[in-house]
Amino acid sequence: MALTRSDVVDAAIGILDEYGLGDLTMRRLAASLGVQPGALYWHVANKQALLGAVADRILEHLDDDMPTGDWDLRFNELAHRLRAALLAHRDGAEVVAAAHSLRTGQGGTLALLSQVLTDAGFTPAEAELAALAVLHYVLGHTADEQGHAPSETLARTAGTPAAGDTASPAGLATPGTATPGTAEGAAGGPQTSDSPLAGETARFGFGLSVFVDGLRARLT
Amino acid sequence: MALTRSDVVDAAIGILDEYGLGDLTMRRLAASLGVQPGALYWHVANKQALLGAVADRILEHLDDDMPTGDWDLRFNELAHRLRAALLAHRDGAEVVAAAHSLRTGQGGTLALLSQVLTDAGFTPAEAELAALAVLHYVLGHTADEQGHAPSETLARTAGTPAAGDTASPAGLATPGTATPGTAEGAAGGPQTSDSPLAGETARFGFGLSVFVDGLRARLT
DNA sequence: ACCTGAACACCGTTCAAGT
DNA sequence: ACCTGAACACCGTTCAAGT
Numbered sequence: 001m002a003l004t005r006s007d008v009v010d011a012a013i014g015i016l017d018e019y020g021l022g023d024l025t026m027r028r029l030a031a032s033l034g035v036q037p038g039a040l041y042w043h044v045a046n047k048q049a050l051l052g053a054v055a056d057r058i059l060e061h062l063d064d065d066m067p068t069g070d071w072d073l074r075f076n077e078l079a080h081r082l083r084a085a086l087l088a089h090r091d092g093a094e095v096v097a098a099a100h101s102l103r104t105g106q107g108g109t110l111a112l113l114s115q116v117l118t119d120a121g122f123t124p125a126e127a128e129l130a131a132l133a134v135l136h137y138v139l140g141h142t143a144d145e146q147g148h149a150p151s152e153t154l155a156r157t158a159g160t161p162a163a164g165d166t167a168s169p170a171g172l173a174t175p176g177t178a179t180p181g182t183a184e185g186a187a188g189g190p191q192t193s194d195s196p197l198a199g200e201t202a203r204f205g206f207g208l209s210v211f212v213d214g215l216r217a218r219l220t
Numbered sequence: 221m222a223l224t225r226s227d228v229v230d231a232a233i234g235i236l237d238e239y240g241l242g243d244l245t246m247r248r249l250a251a252s253l254g255v256q257p258g259a260l261y262w263h264v265a266n267k268q269a270l271l272g273a274v275a276d277r278i279l280e281h282l283d284d285d286m287p288t289g290d291w292d293l294r295f296n297e298l299a300h301r302l303r304a305a306l307l308a309h310r311d312g313a314e315v316v317a318a319a320h321s322l323r324t325g326q327g328g329t330l331a332l333l334s335q336v337l338t339d340a341g342f343t344p345a346e347a348e349l350a351a352l353a354v355l356h357y358v359l360g361h362t363a364d365e366q367g368h369a370p371s372e373t374l375a376r377t378a379g380t381p382a383a384g385d386t387a388s389p390a391g392l393a394t395p396g397t398a399t400p401g402t403a404e405g406a407a408g409g410p411q412t413s414d415s416p417l418a419g420e421t422a423r424f425g426f427g428l429s430v431f432v433d434g435l436r437a438r439l440t
Numbered sequence: 441a442c443c444t445g446a447a448c449a450c451c452g453t454t455c456a457a458g459t
Numbered sequence: 460a461c462c463t464g465a466a467c468a469c470c471g472t473t474c475a476a477g478t
Contacts, residue, residue, distance in 0.1 A: 002460075002462090003461080003462090025451065025452080026451080027451070035462075035463090036462070036464075036465095037452080038462075038463070039461075039463075041454080042462070046452080046453075047453090100367070125415055125417045126417065129417065129423055129426050130430060132364070132427070133360075133361070133427035133431070136356055136357050136359070136360025136361060136364075137353055137356050137357055137360075139360060140359060140360060141352070141353070141356060144352070144356075147320070197345045197346065203349055206350075207350065207353035210350060210434035210435055210438070211353070211431055212434070213434035214429075214431055214432070214434030214437070215430055217433045217437055218430070218433070222441075222442060223443085245469090245470065245471080246471060247469085247470070247471080255443075255444090256445075256446095257472085258445085258446090258472080258473075258474080259443050259444075261472070262441085262442060263442095266471080266472075267472090
């Protein structure tokens with residue numbers, strides 16, 4: 001049966017999760033589909049476009065069933081969901097960053113965050129800038145996590161969360177994030193597991209809340 | 221005369237400024253030095269190490285003649301200097317990001333920002349997290365600027381700054397930043413040049429000040 | 441100590457030609 | 460419409476051998 005563009009993206013995500021971005025080459029992808037490298041170019045313009053499609057897939061359904069409530073609650077929820085979506089795939093943050101997919105991507109992650117802030121009372125220009133700023137923060141922080149941190153995305157497998165650490169801020173259910181590829185540095189580093197900032201989610205939340213506090217301060 | 225490691229880094233920066241990161245290959249670098257590709261590996265372990273050395277060079281002297289004063293003033297100064305240093309070389313932000321050079325780099329940009337915040341009264345853990353957060357912001361924002369914005373780093377050539385826009389926040393002299401490579405999108409996009417957030421430096425400063433406001437709010 | 445020559449094992453992309 | 464075969468123009472890295 002003939003290959004489909006969606007098949008190509010599926011296979012790409014498969015390679016990503018199993019071997020990482022460094023091994024996601026057009027030639028390996030073709031091989032995994034049992035096809036010649038040139039065949040891919042019928043379904044996808046080039047590698048950049050493929051990465052864009054992969055990124056769009058990673059960011060799909062980011063705003064499904066969004067809670068209603070204060071802007072800061074919704075803003076936090078979106079940021080945490082974004083991080084969770086990136087963590088759900090090996091090198092997810094790097095892929096999305098490489099694809100420049102947050103600004104333009106189909107889902108419009110930038111637009112989502114921006115909208116919450118204009119609802120809150122910011123001008124469109126301010127809202128977009130602030131949304132971009134936290135987007136950069138989330139991408140950077142999550143890329144760091146995926147670069148050299150002990151994984152933190154099982155949650156479904158074990159009953160007790162790894163170290164008192166869940167991806168969602170409140171008790172809100174995260175969208176269907178399957179288990180990711182194995183992390184490279186599984187041997188725990190010097191994790192100062194006593195401070196209130198231990199746990200990657202808490203560390204992430206700290207930077208996020210500083211930013212949200214700064215935003216709140218300008219609303220008065 | 222025999223090549224020196226410093227020569228190699230110099231030549232790498234030359235290629236970077238003239239042709240960009242995409243054209244900075246070991247083979248091109250070797251050719252520009254009139255040497256065989258293999259010769260480079262006597263001076264540099266691999267490409268990653270080379271990029272690290274280039275990044276270190278870009279970030280050199282970031283804290284020369286730092287002003288004294290309130291932590292927020294010094295924090296802002298460092299952030300603006302960092303952006304200026306990145307803008308001083310084509311694809312500077314991407315190089316530094318790729319080199320993971322802010323955390324570990326010789327200069328210790330992370331340590332510098334962190335120190336300012338511990339001086340301000342934050343715990344070491346909080347200070348490092350907050351410093352990392354703005355580092356991510358600066359890198360992301362500046363990478364965006366360098367990716368598709370009309371260049372903004374002449375300042376020395378013309379008497380009147382391009383659009384009421386300088387890299388330094390106050391009248392503080394920036395360290396020796398030479399003129400960068402030409403920007404790719406020289407044709408001006410839809411620049412809404414009326415709002416108070418026009419001008420890349422103002423846009424950068426907005427996100428930065430939101431974060432600093434958030435930090436100040438926790439000091440009470 | 442420093443570099444050449446030459447190879448190894450890859451890349452992304454194009455494109456005539458086949459079915 | 461969809462894919463093969465085969466090439467083009469590259470990569471980073473290694474390493475014996477030369478000087």
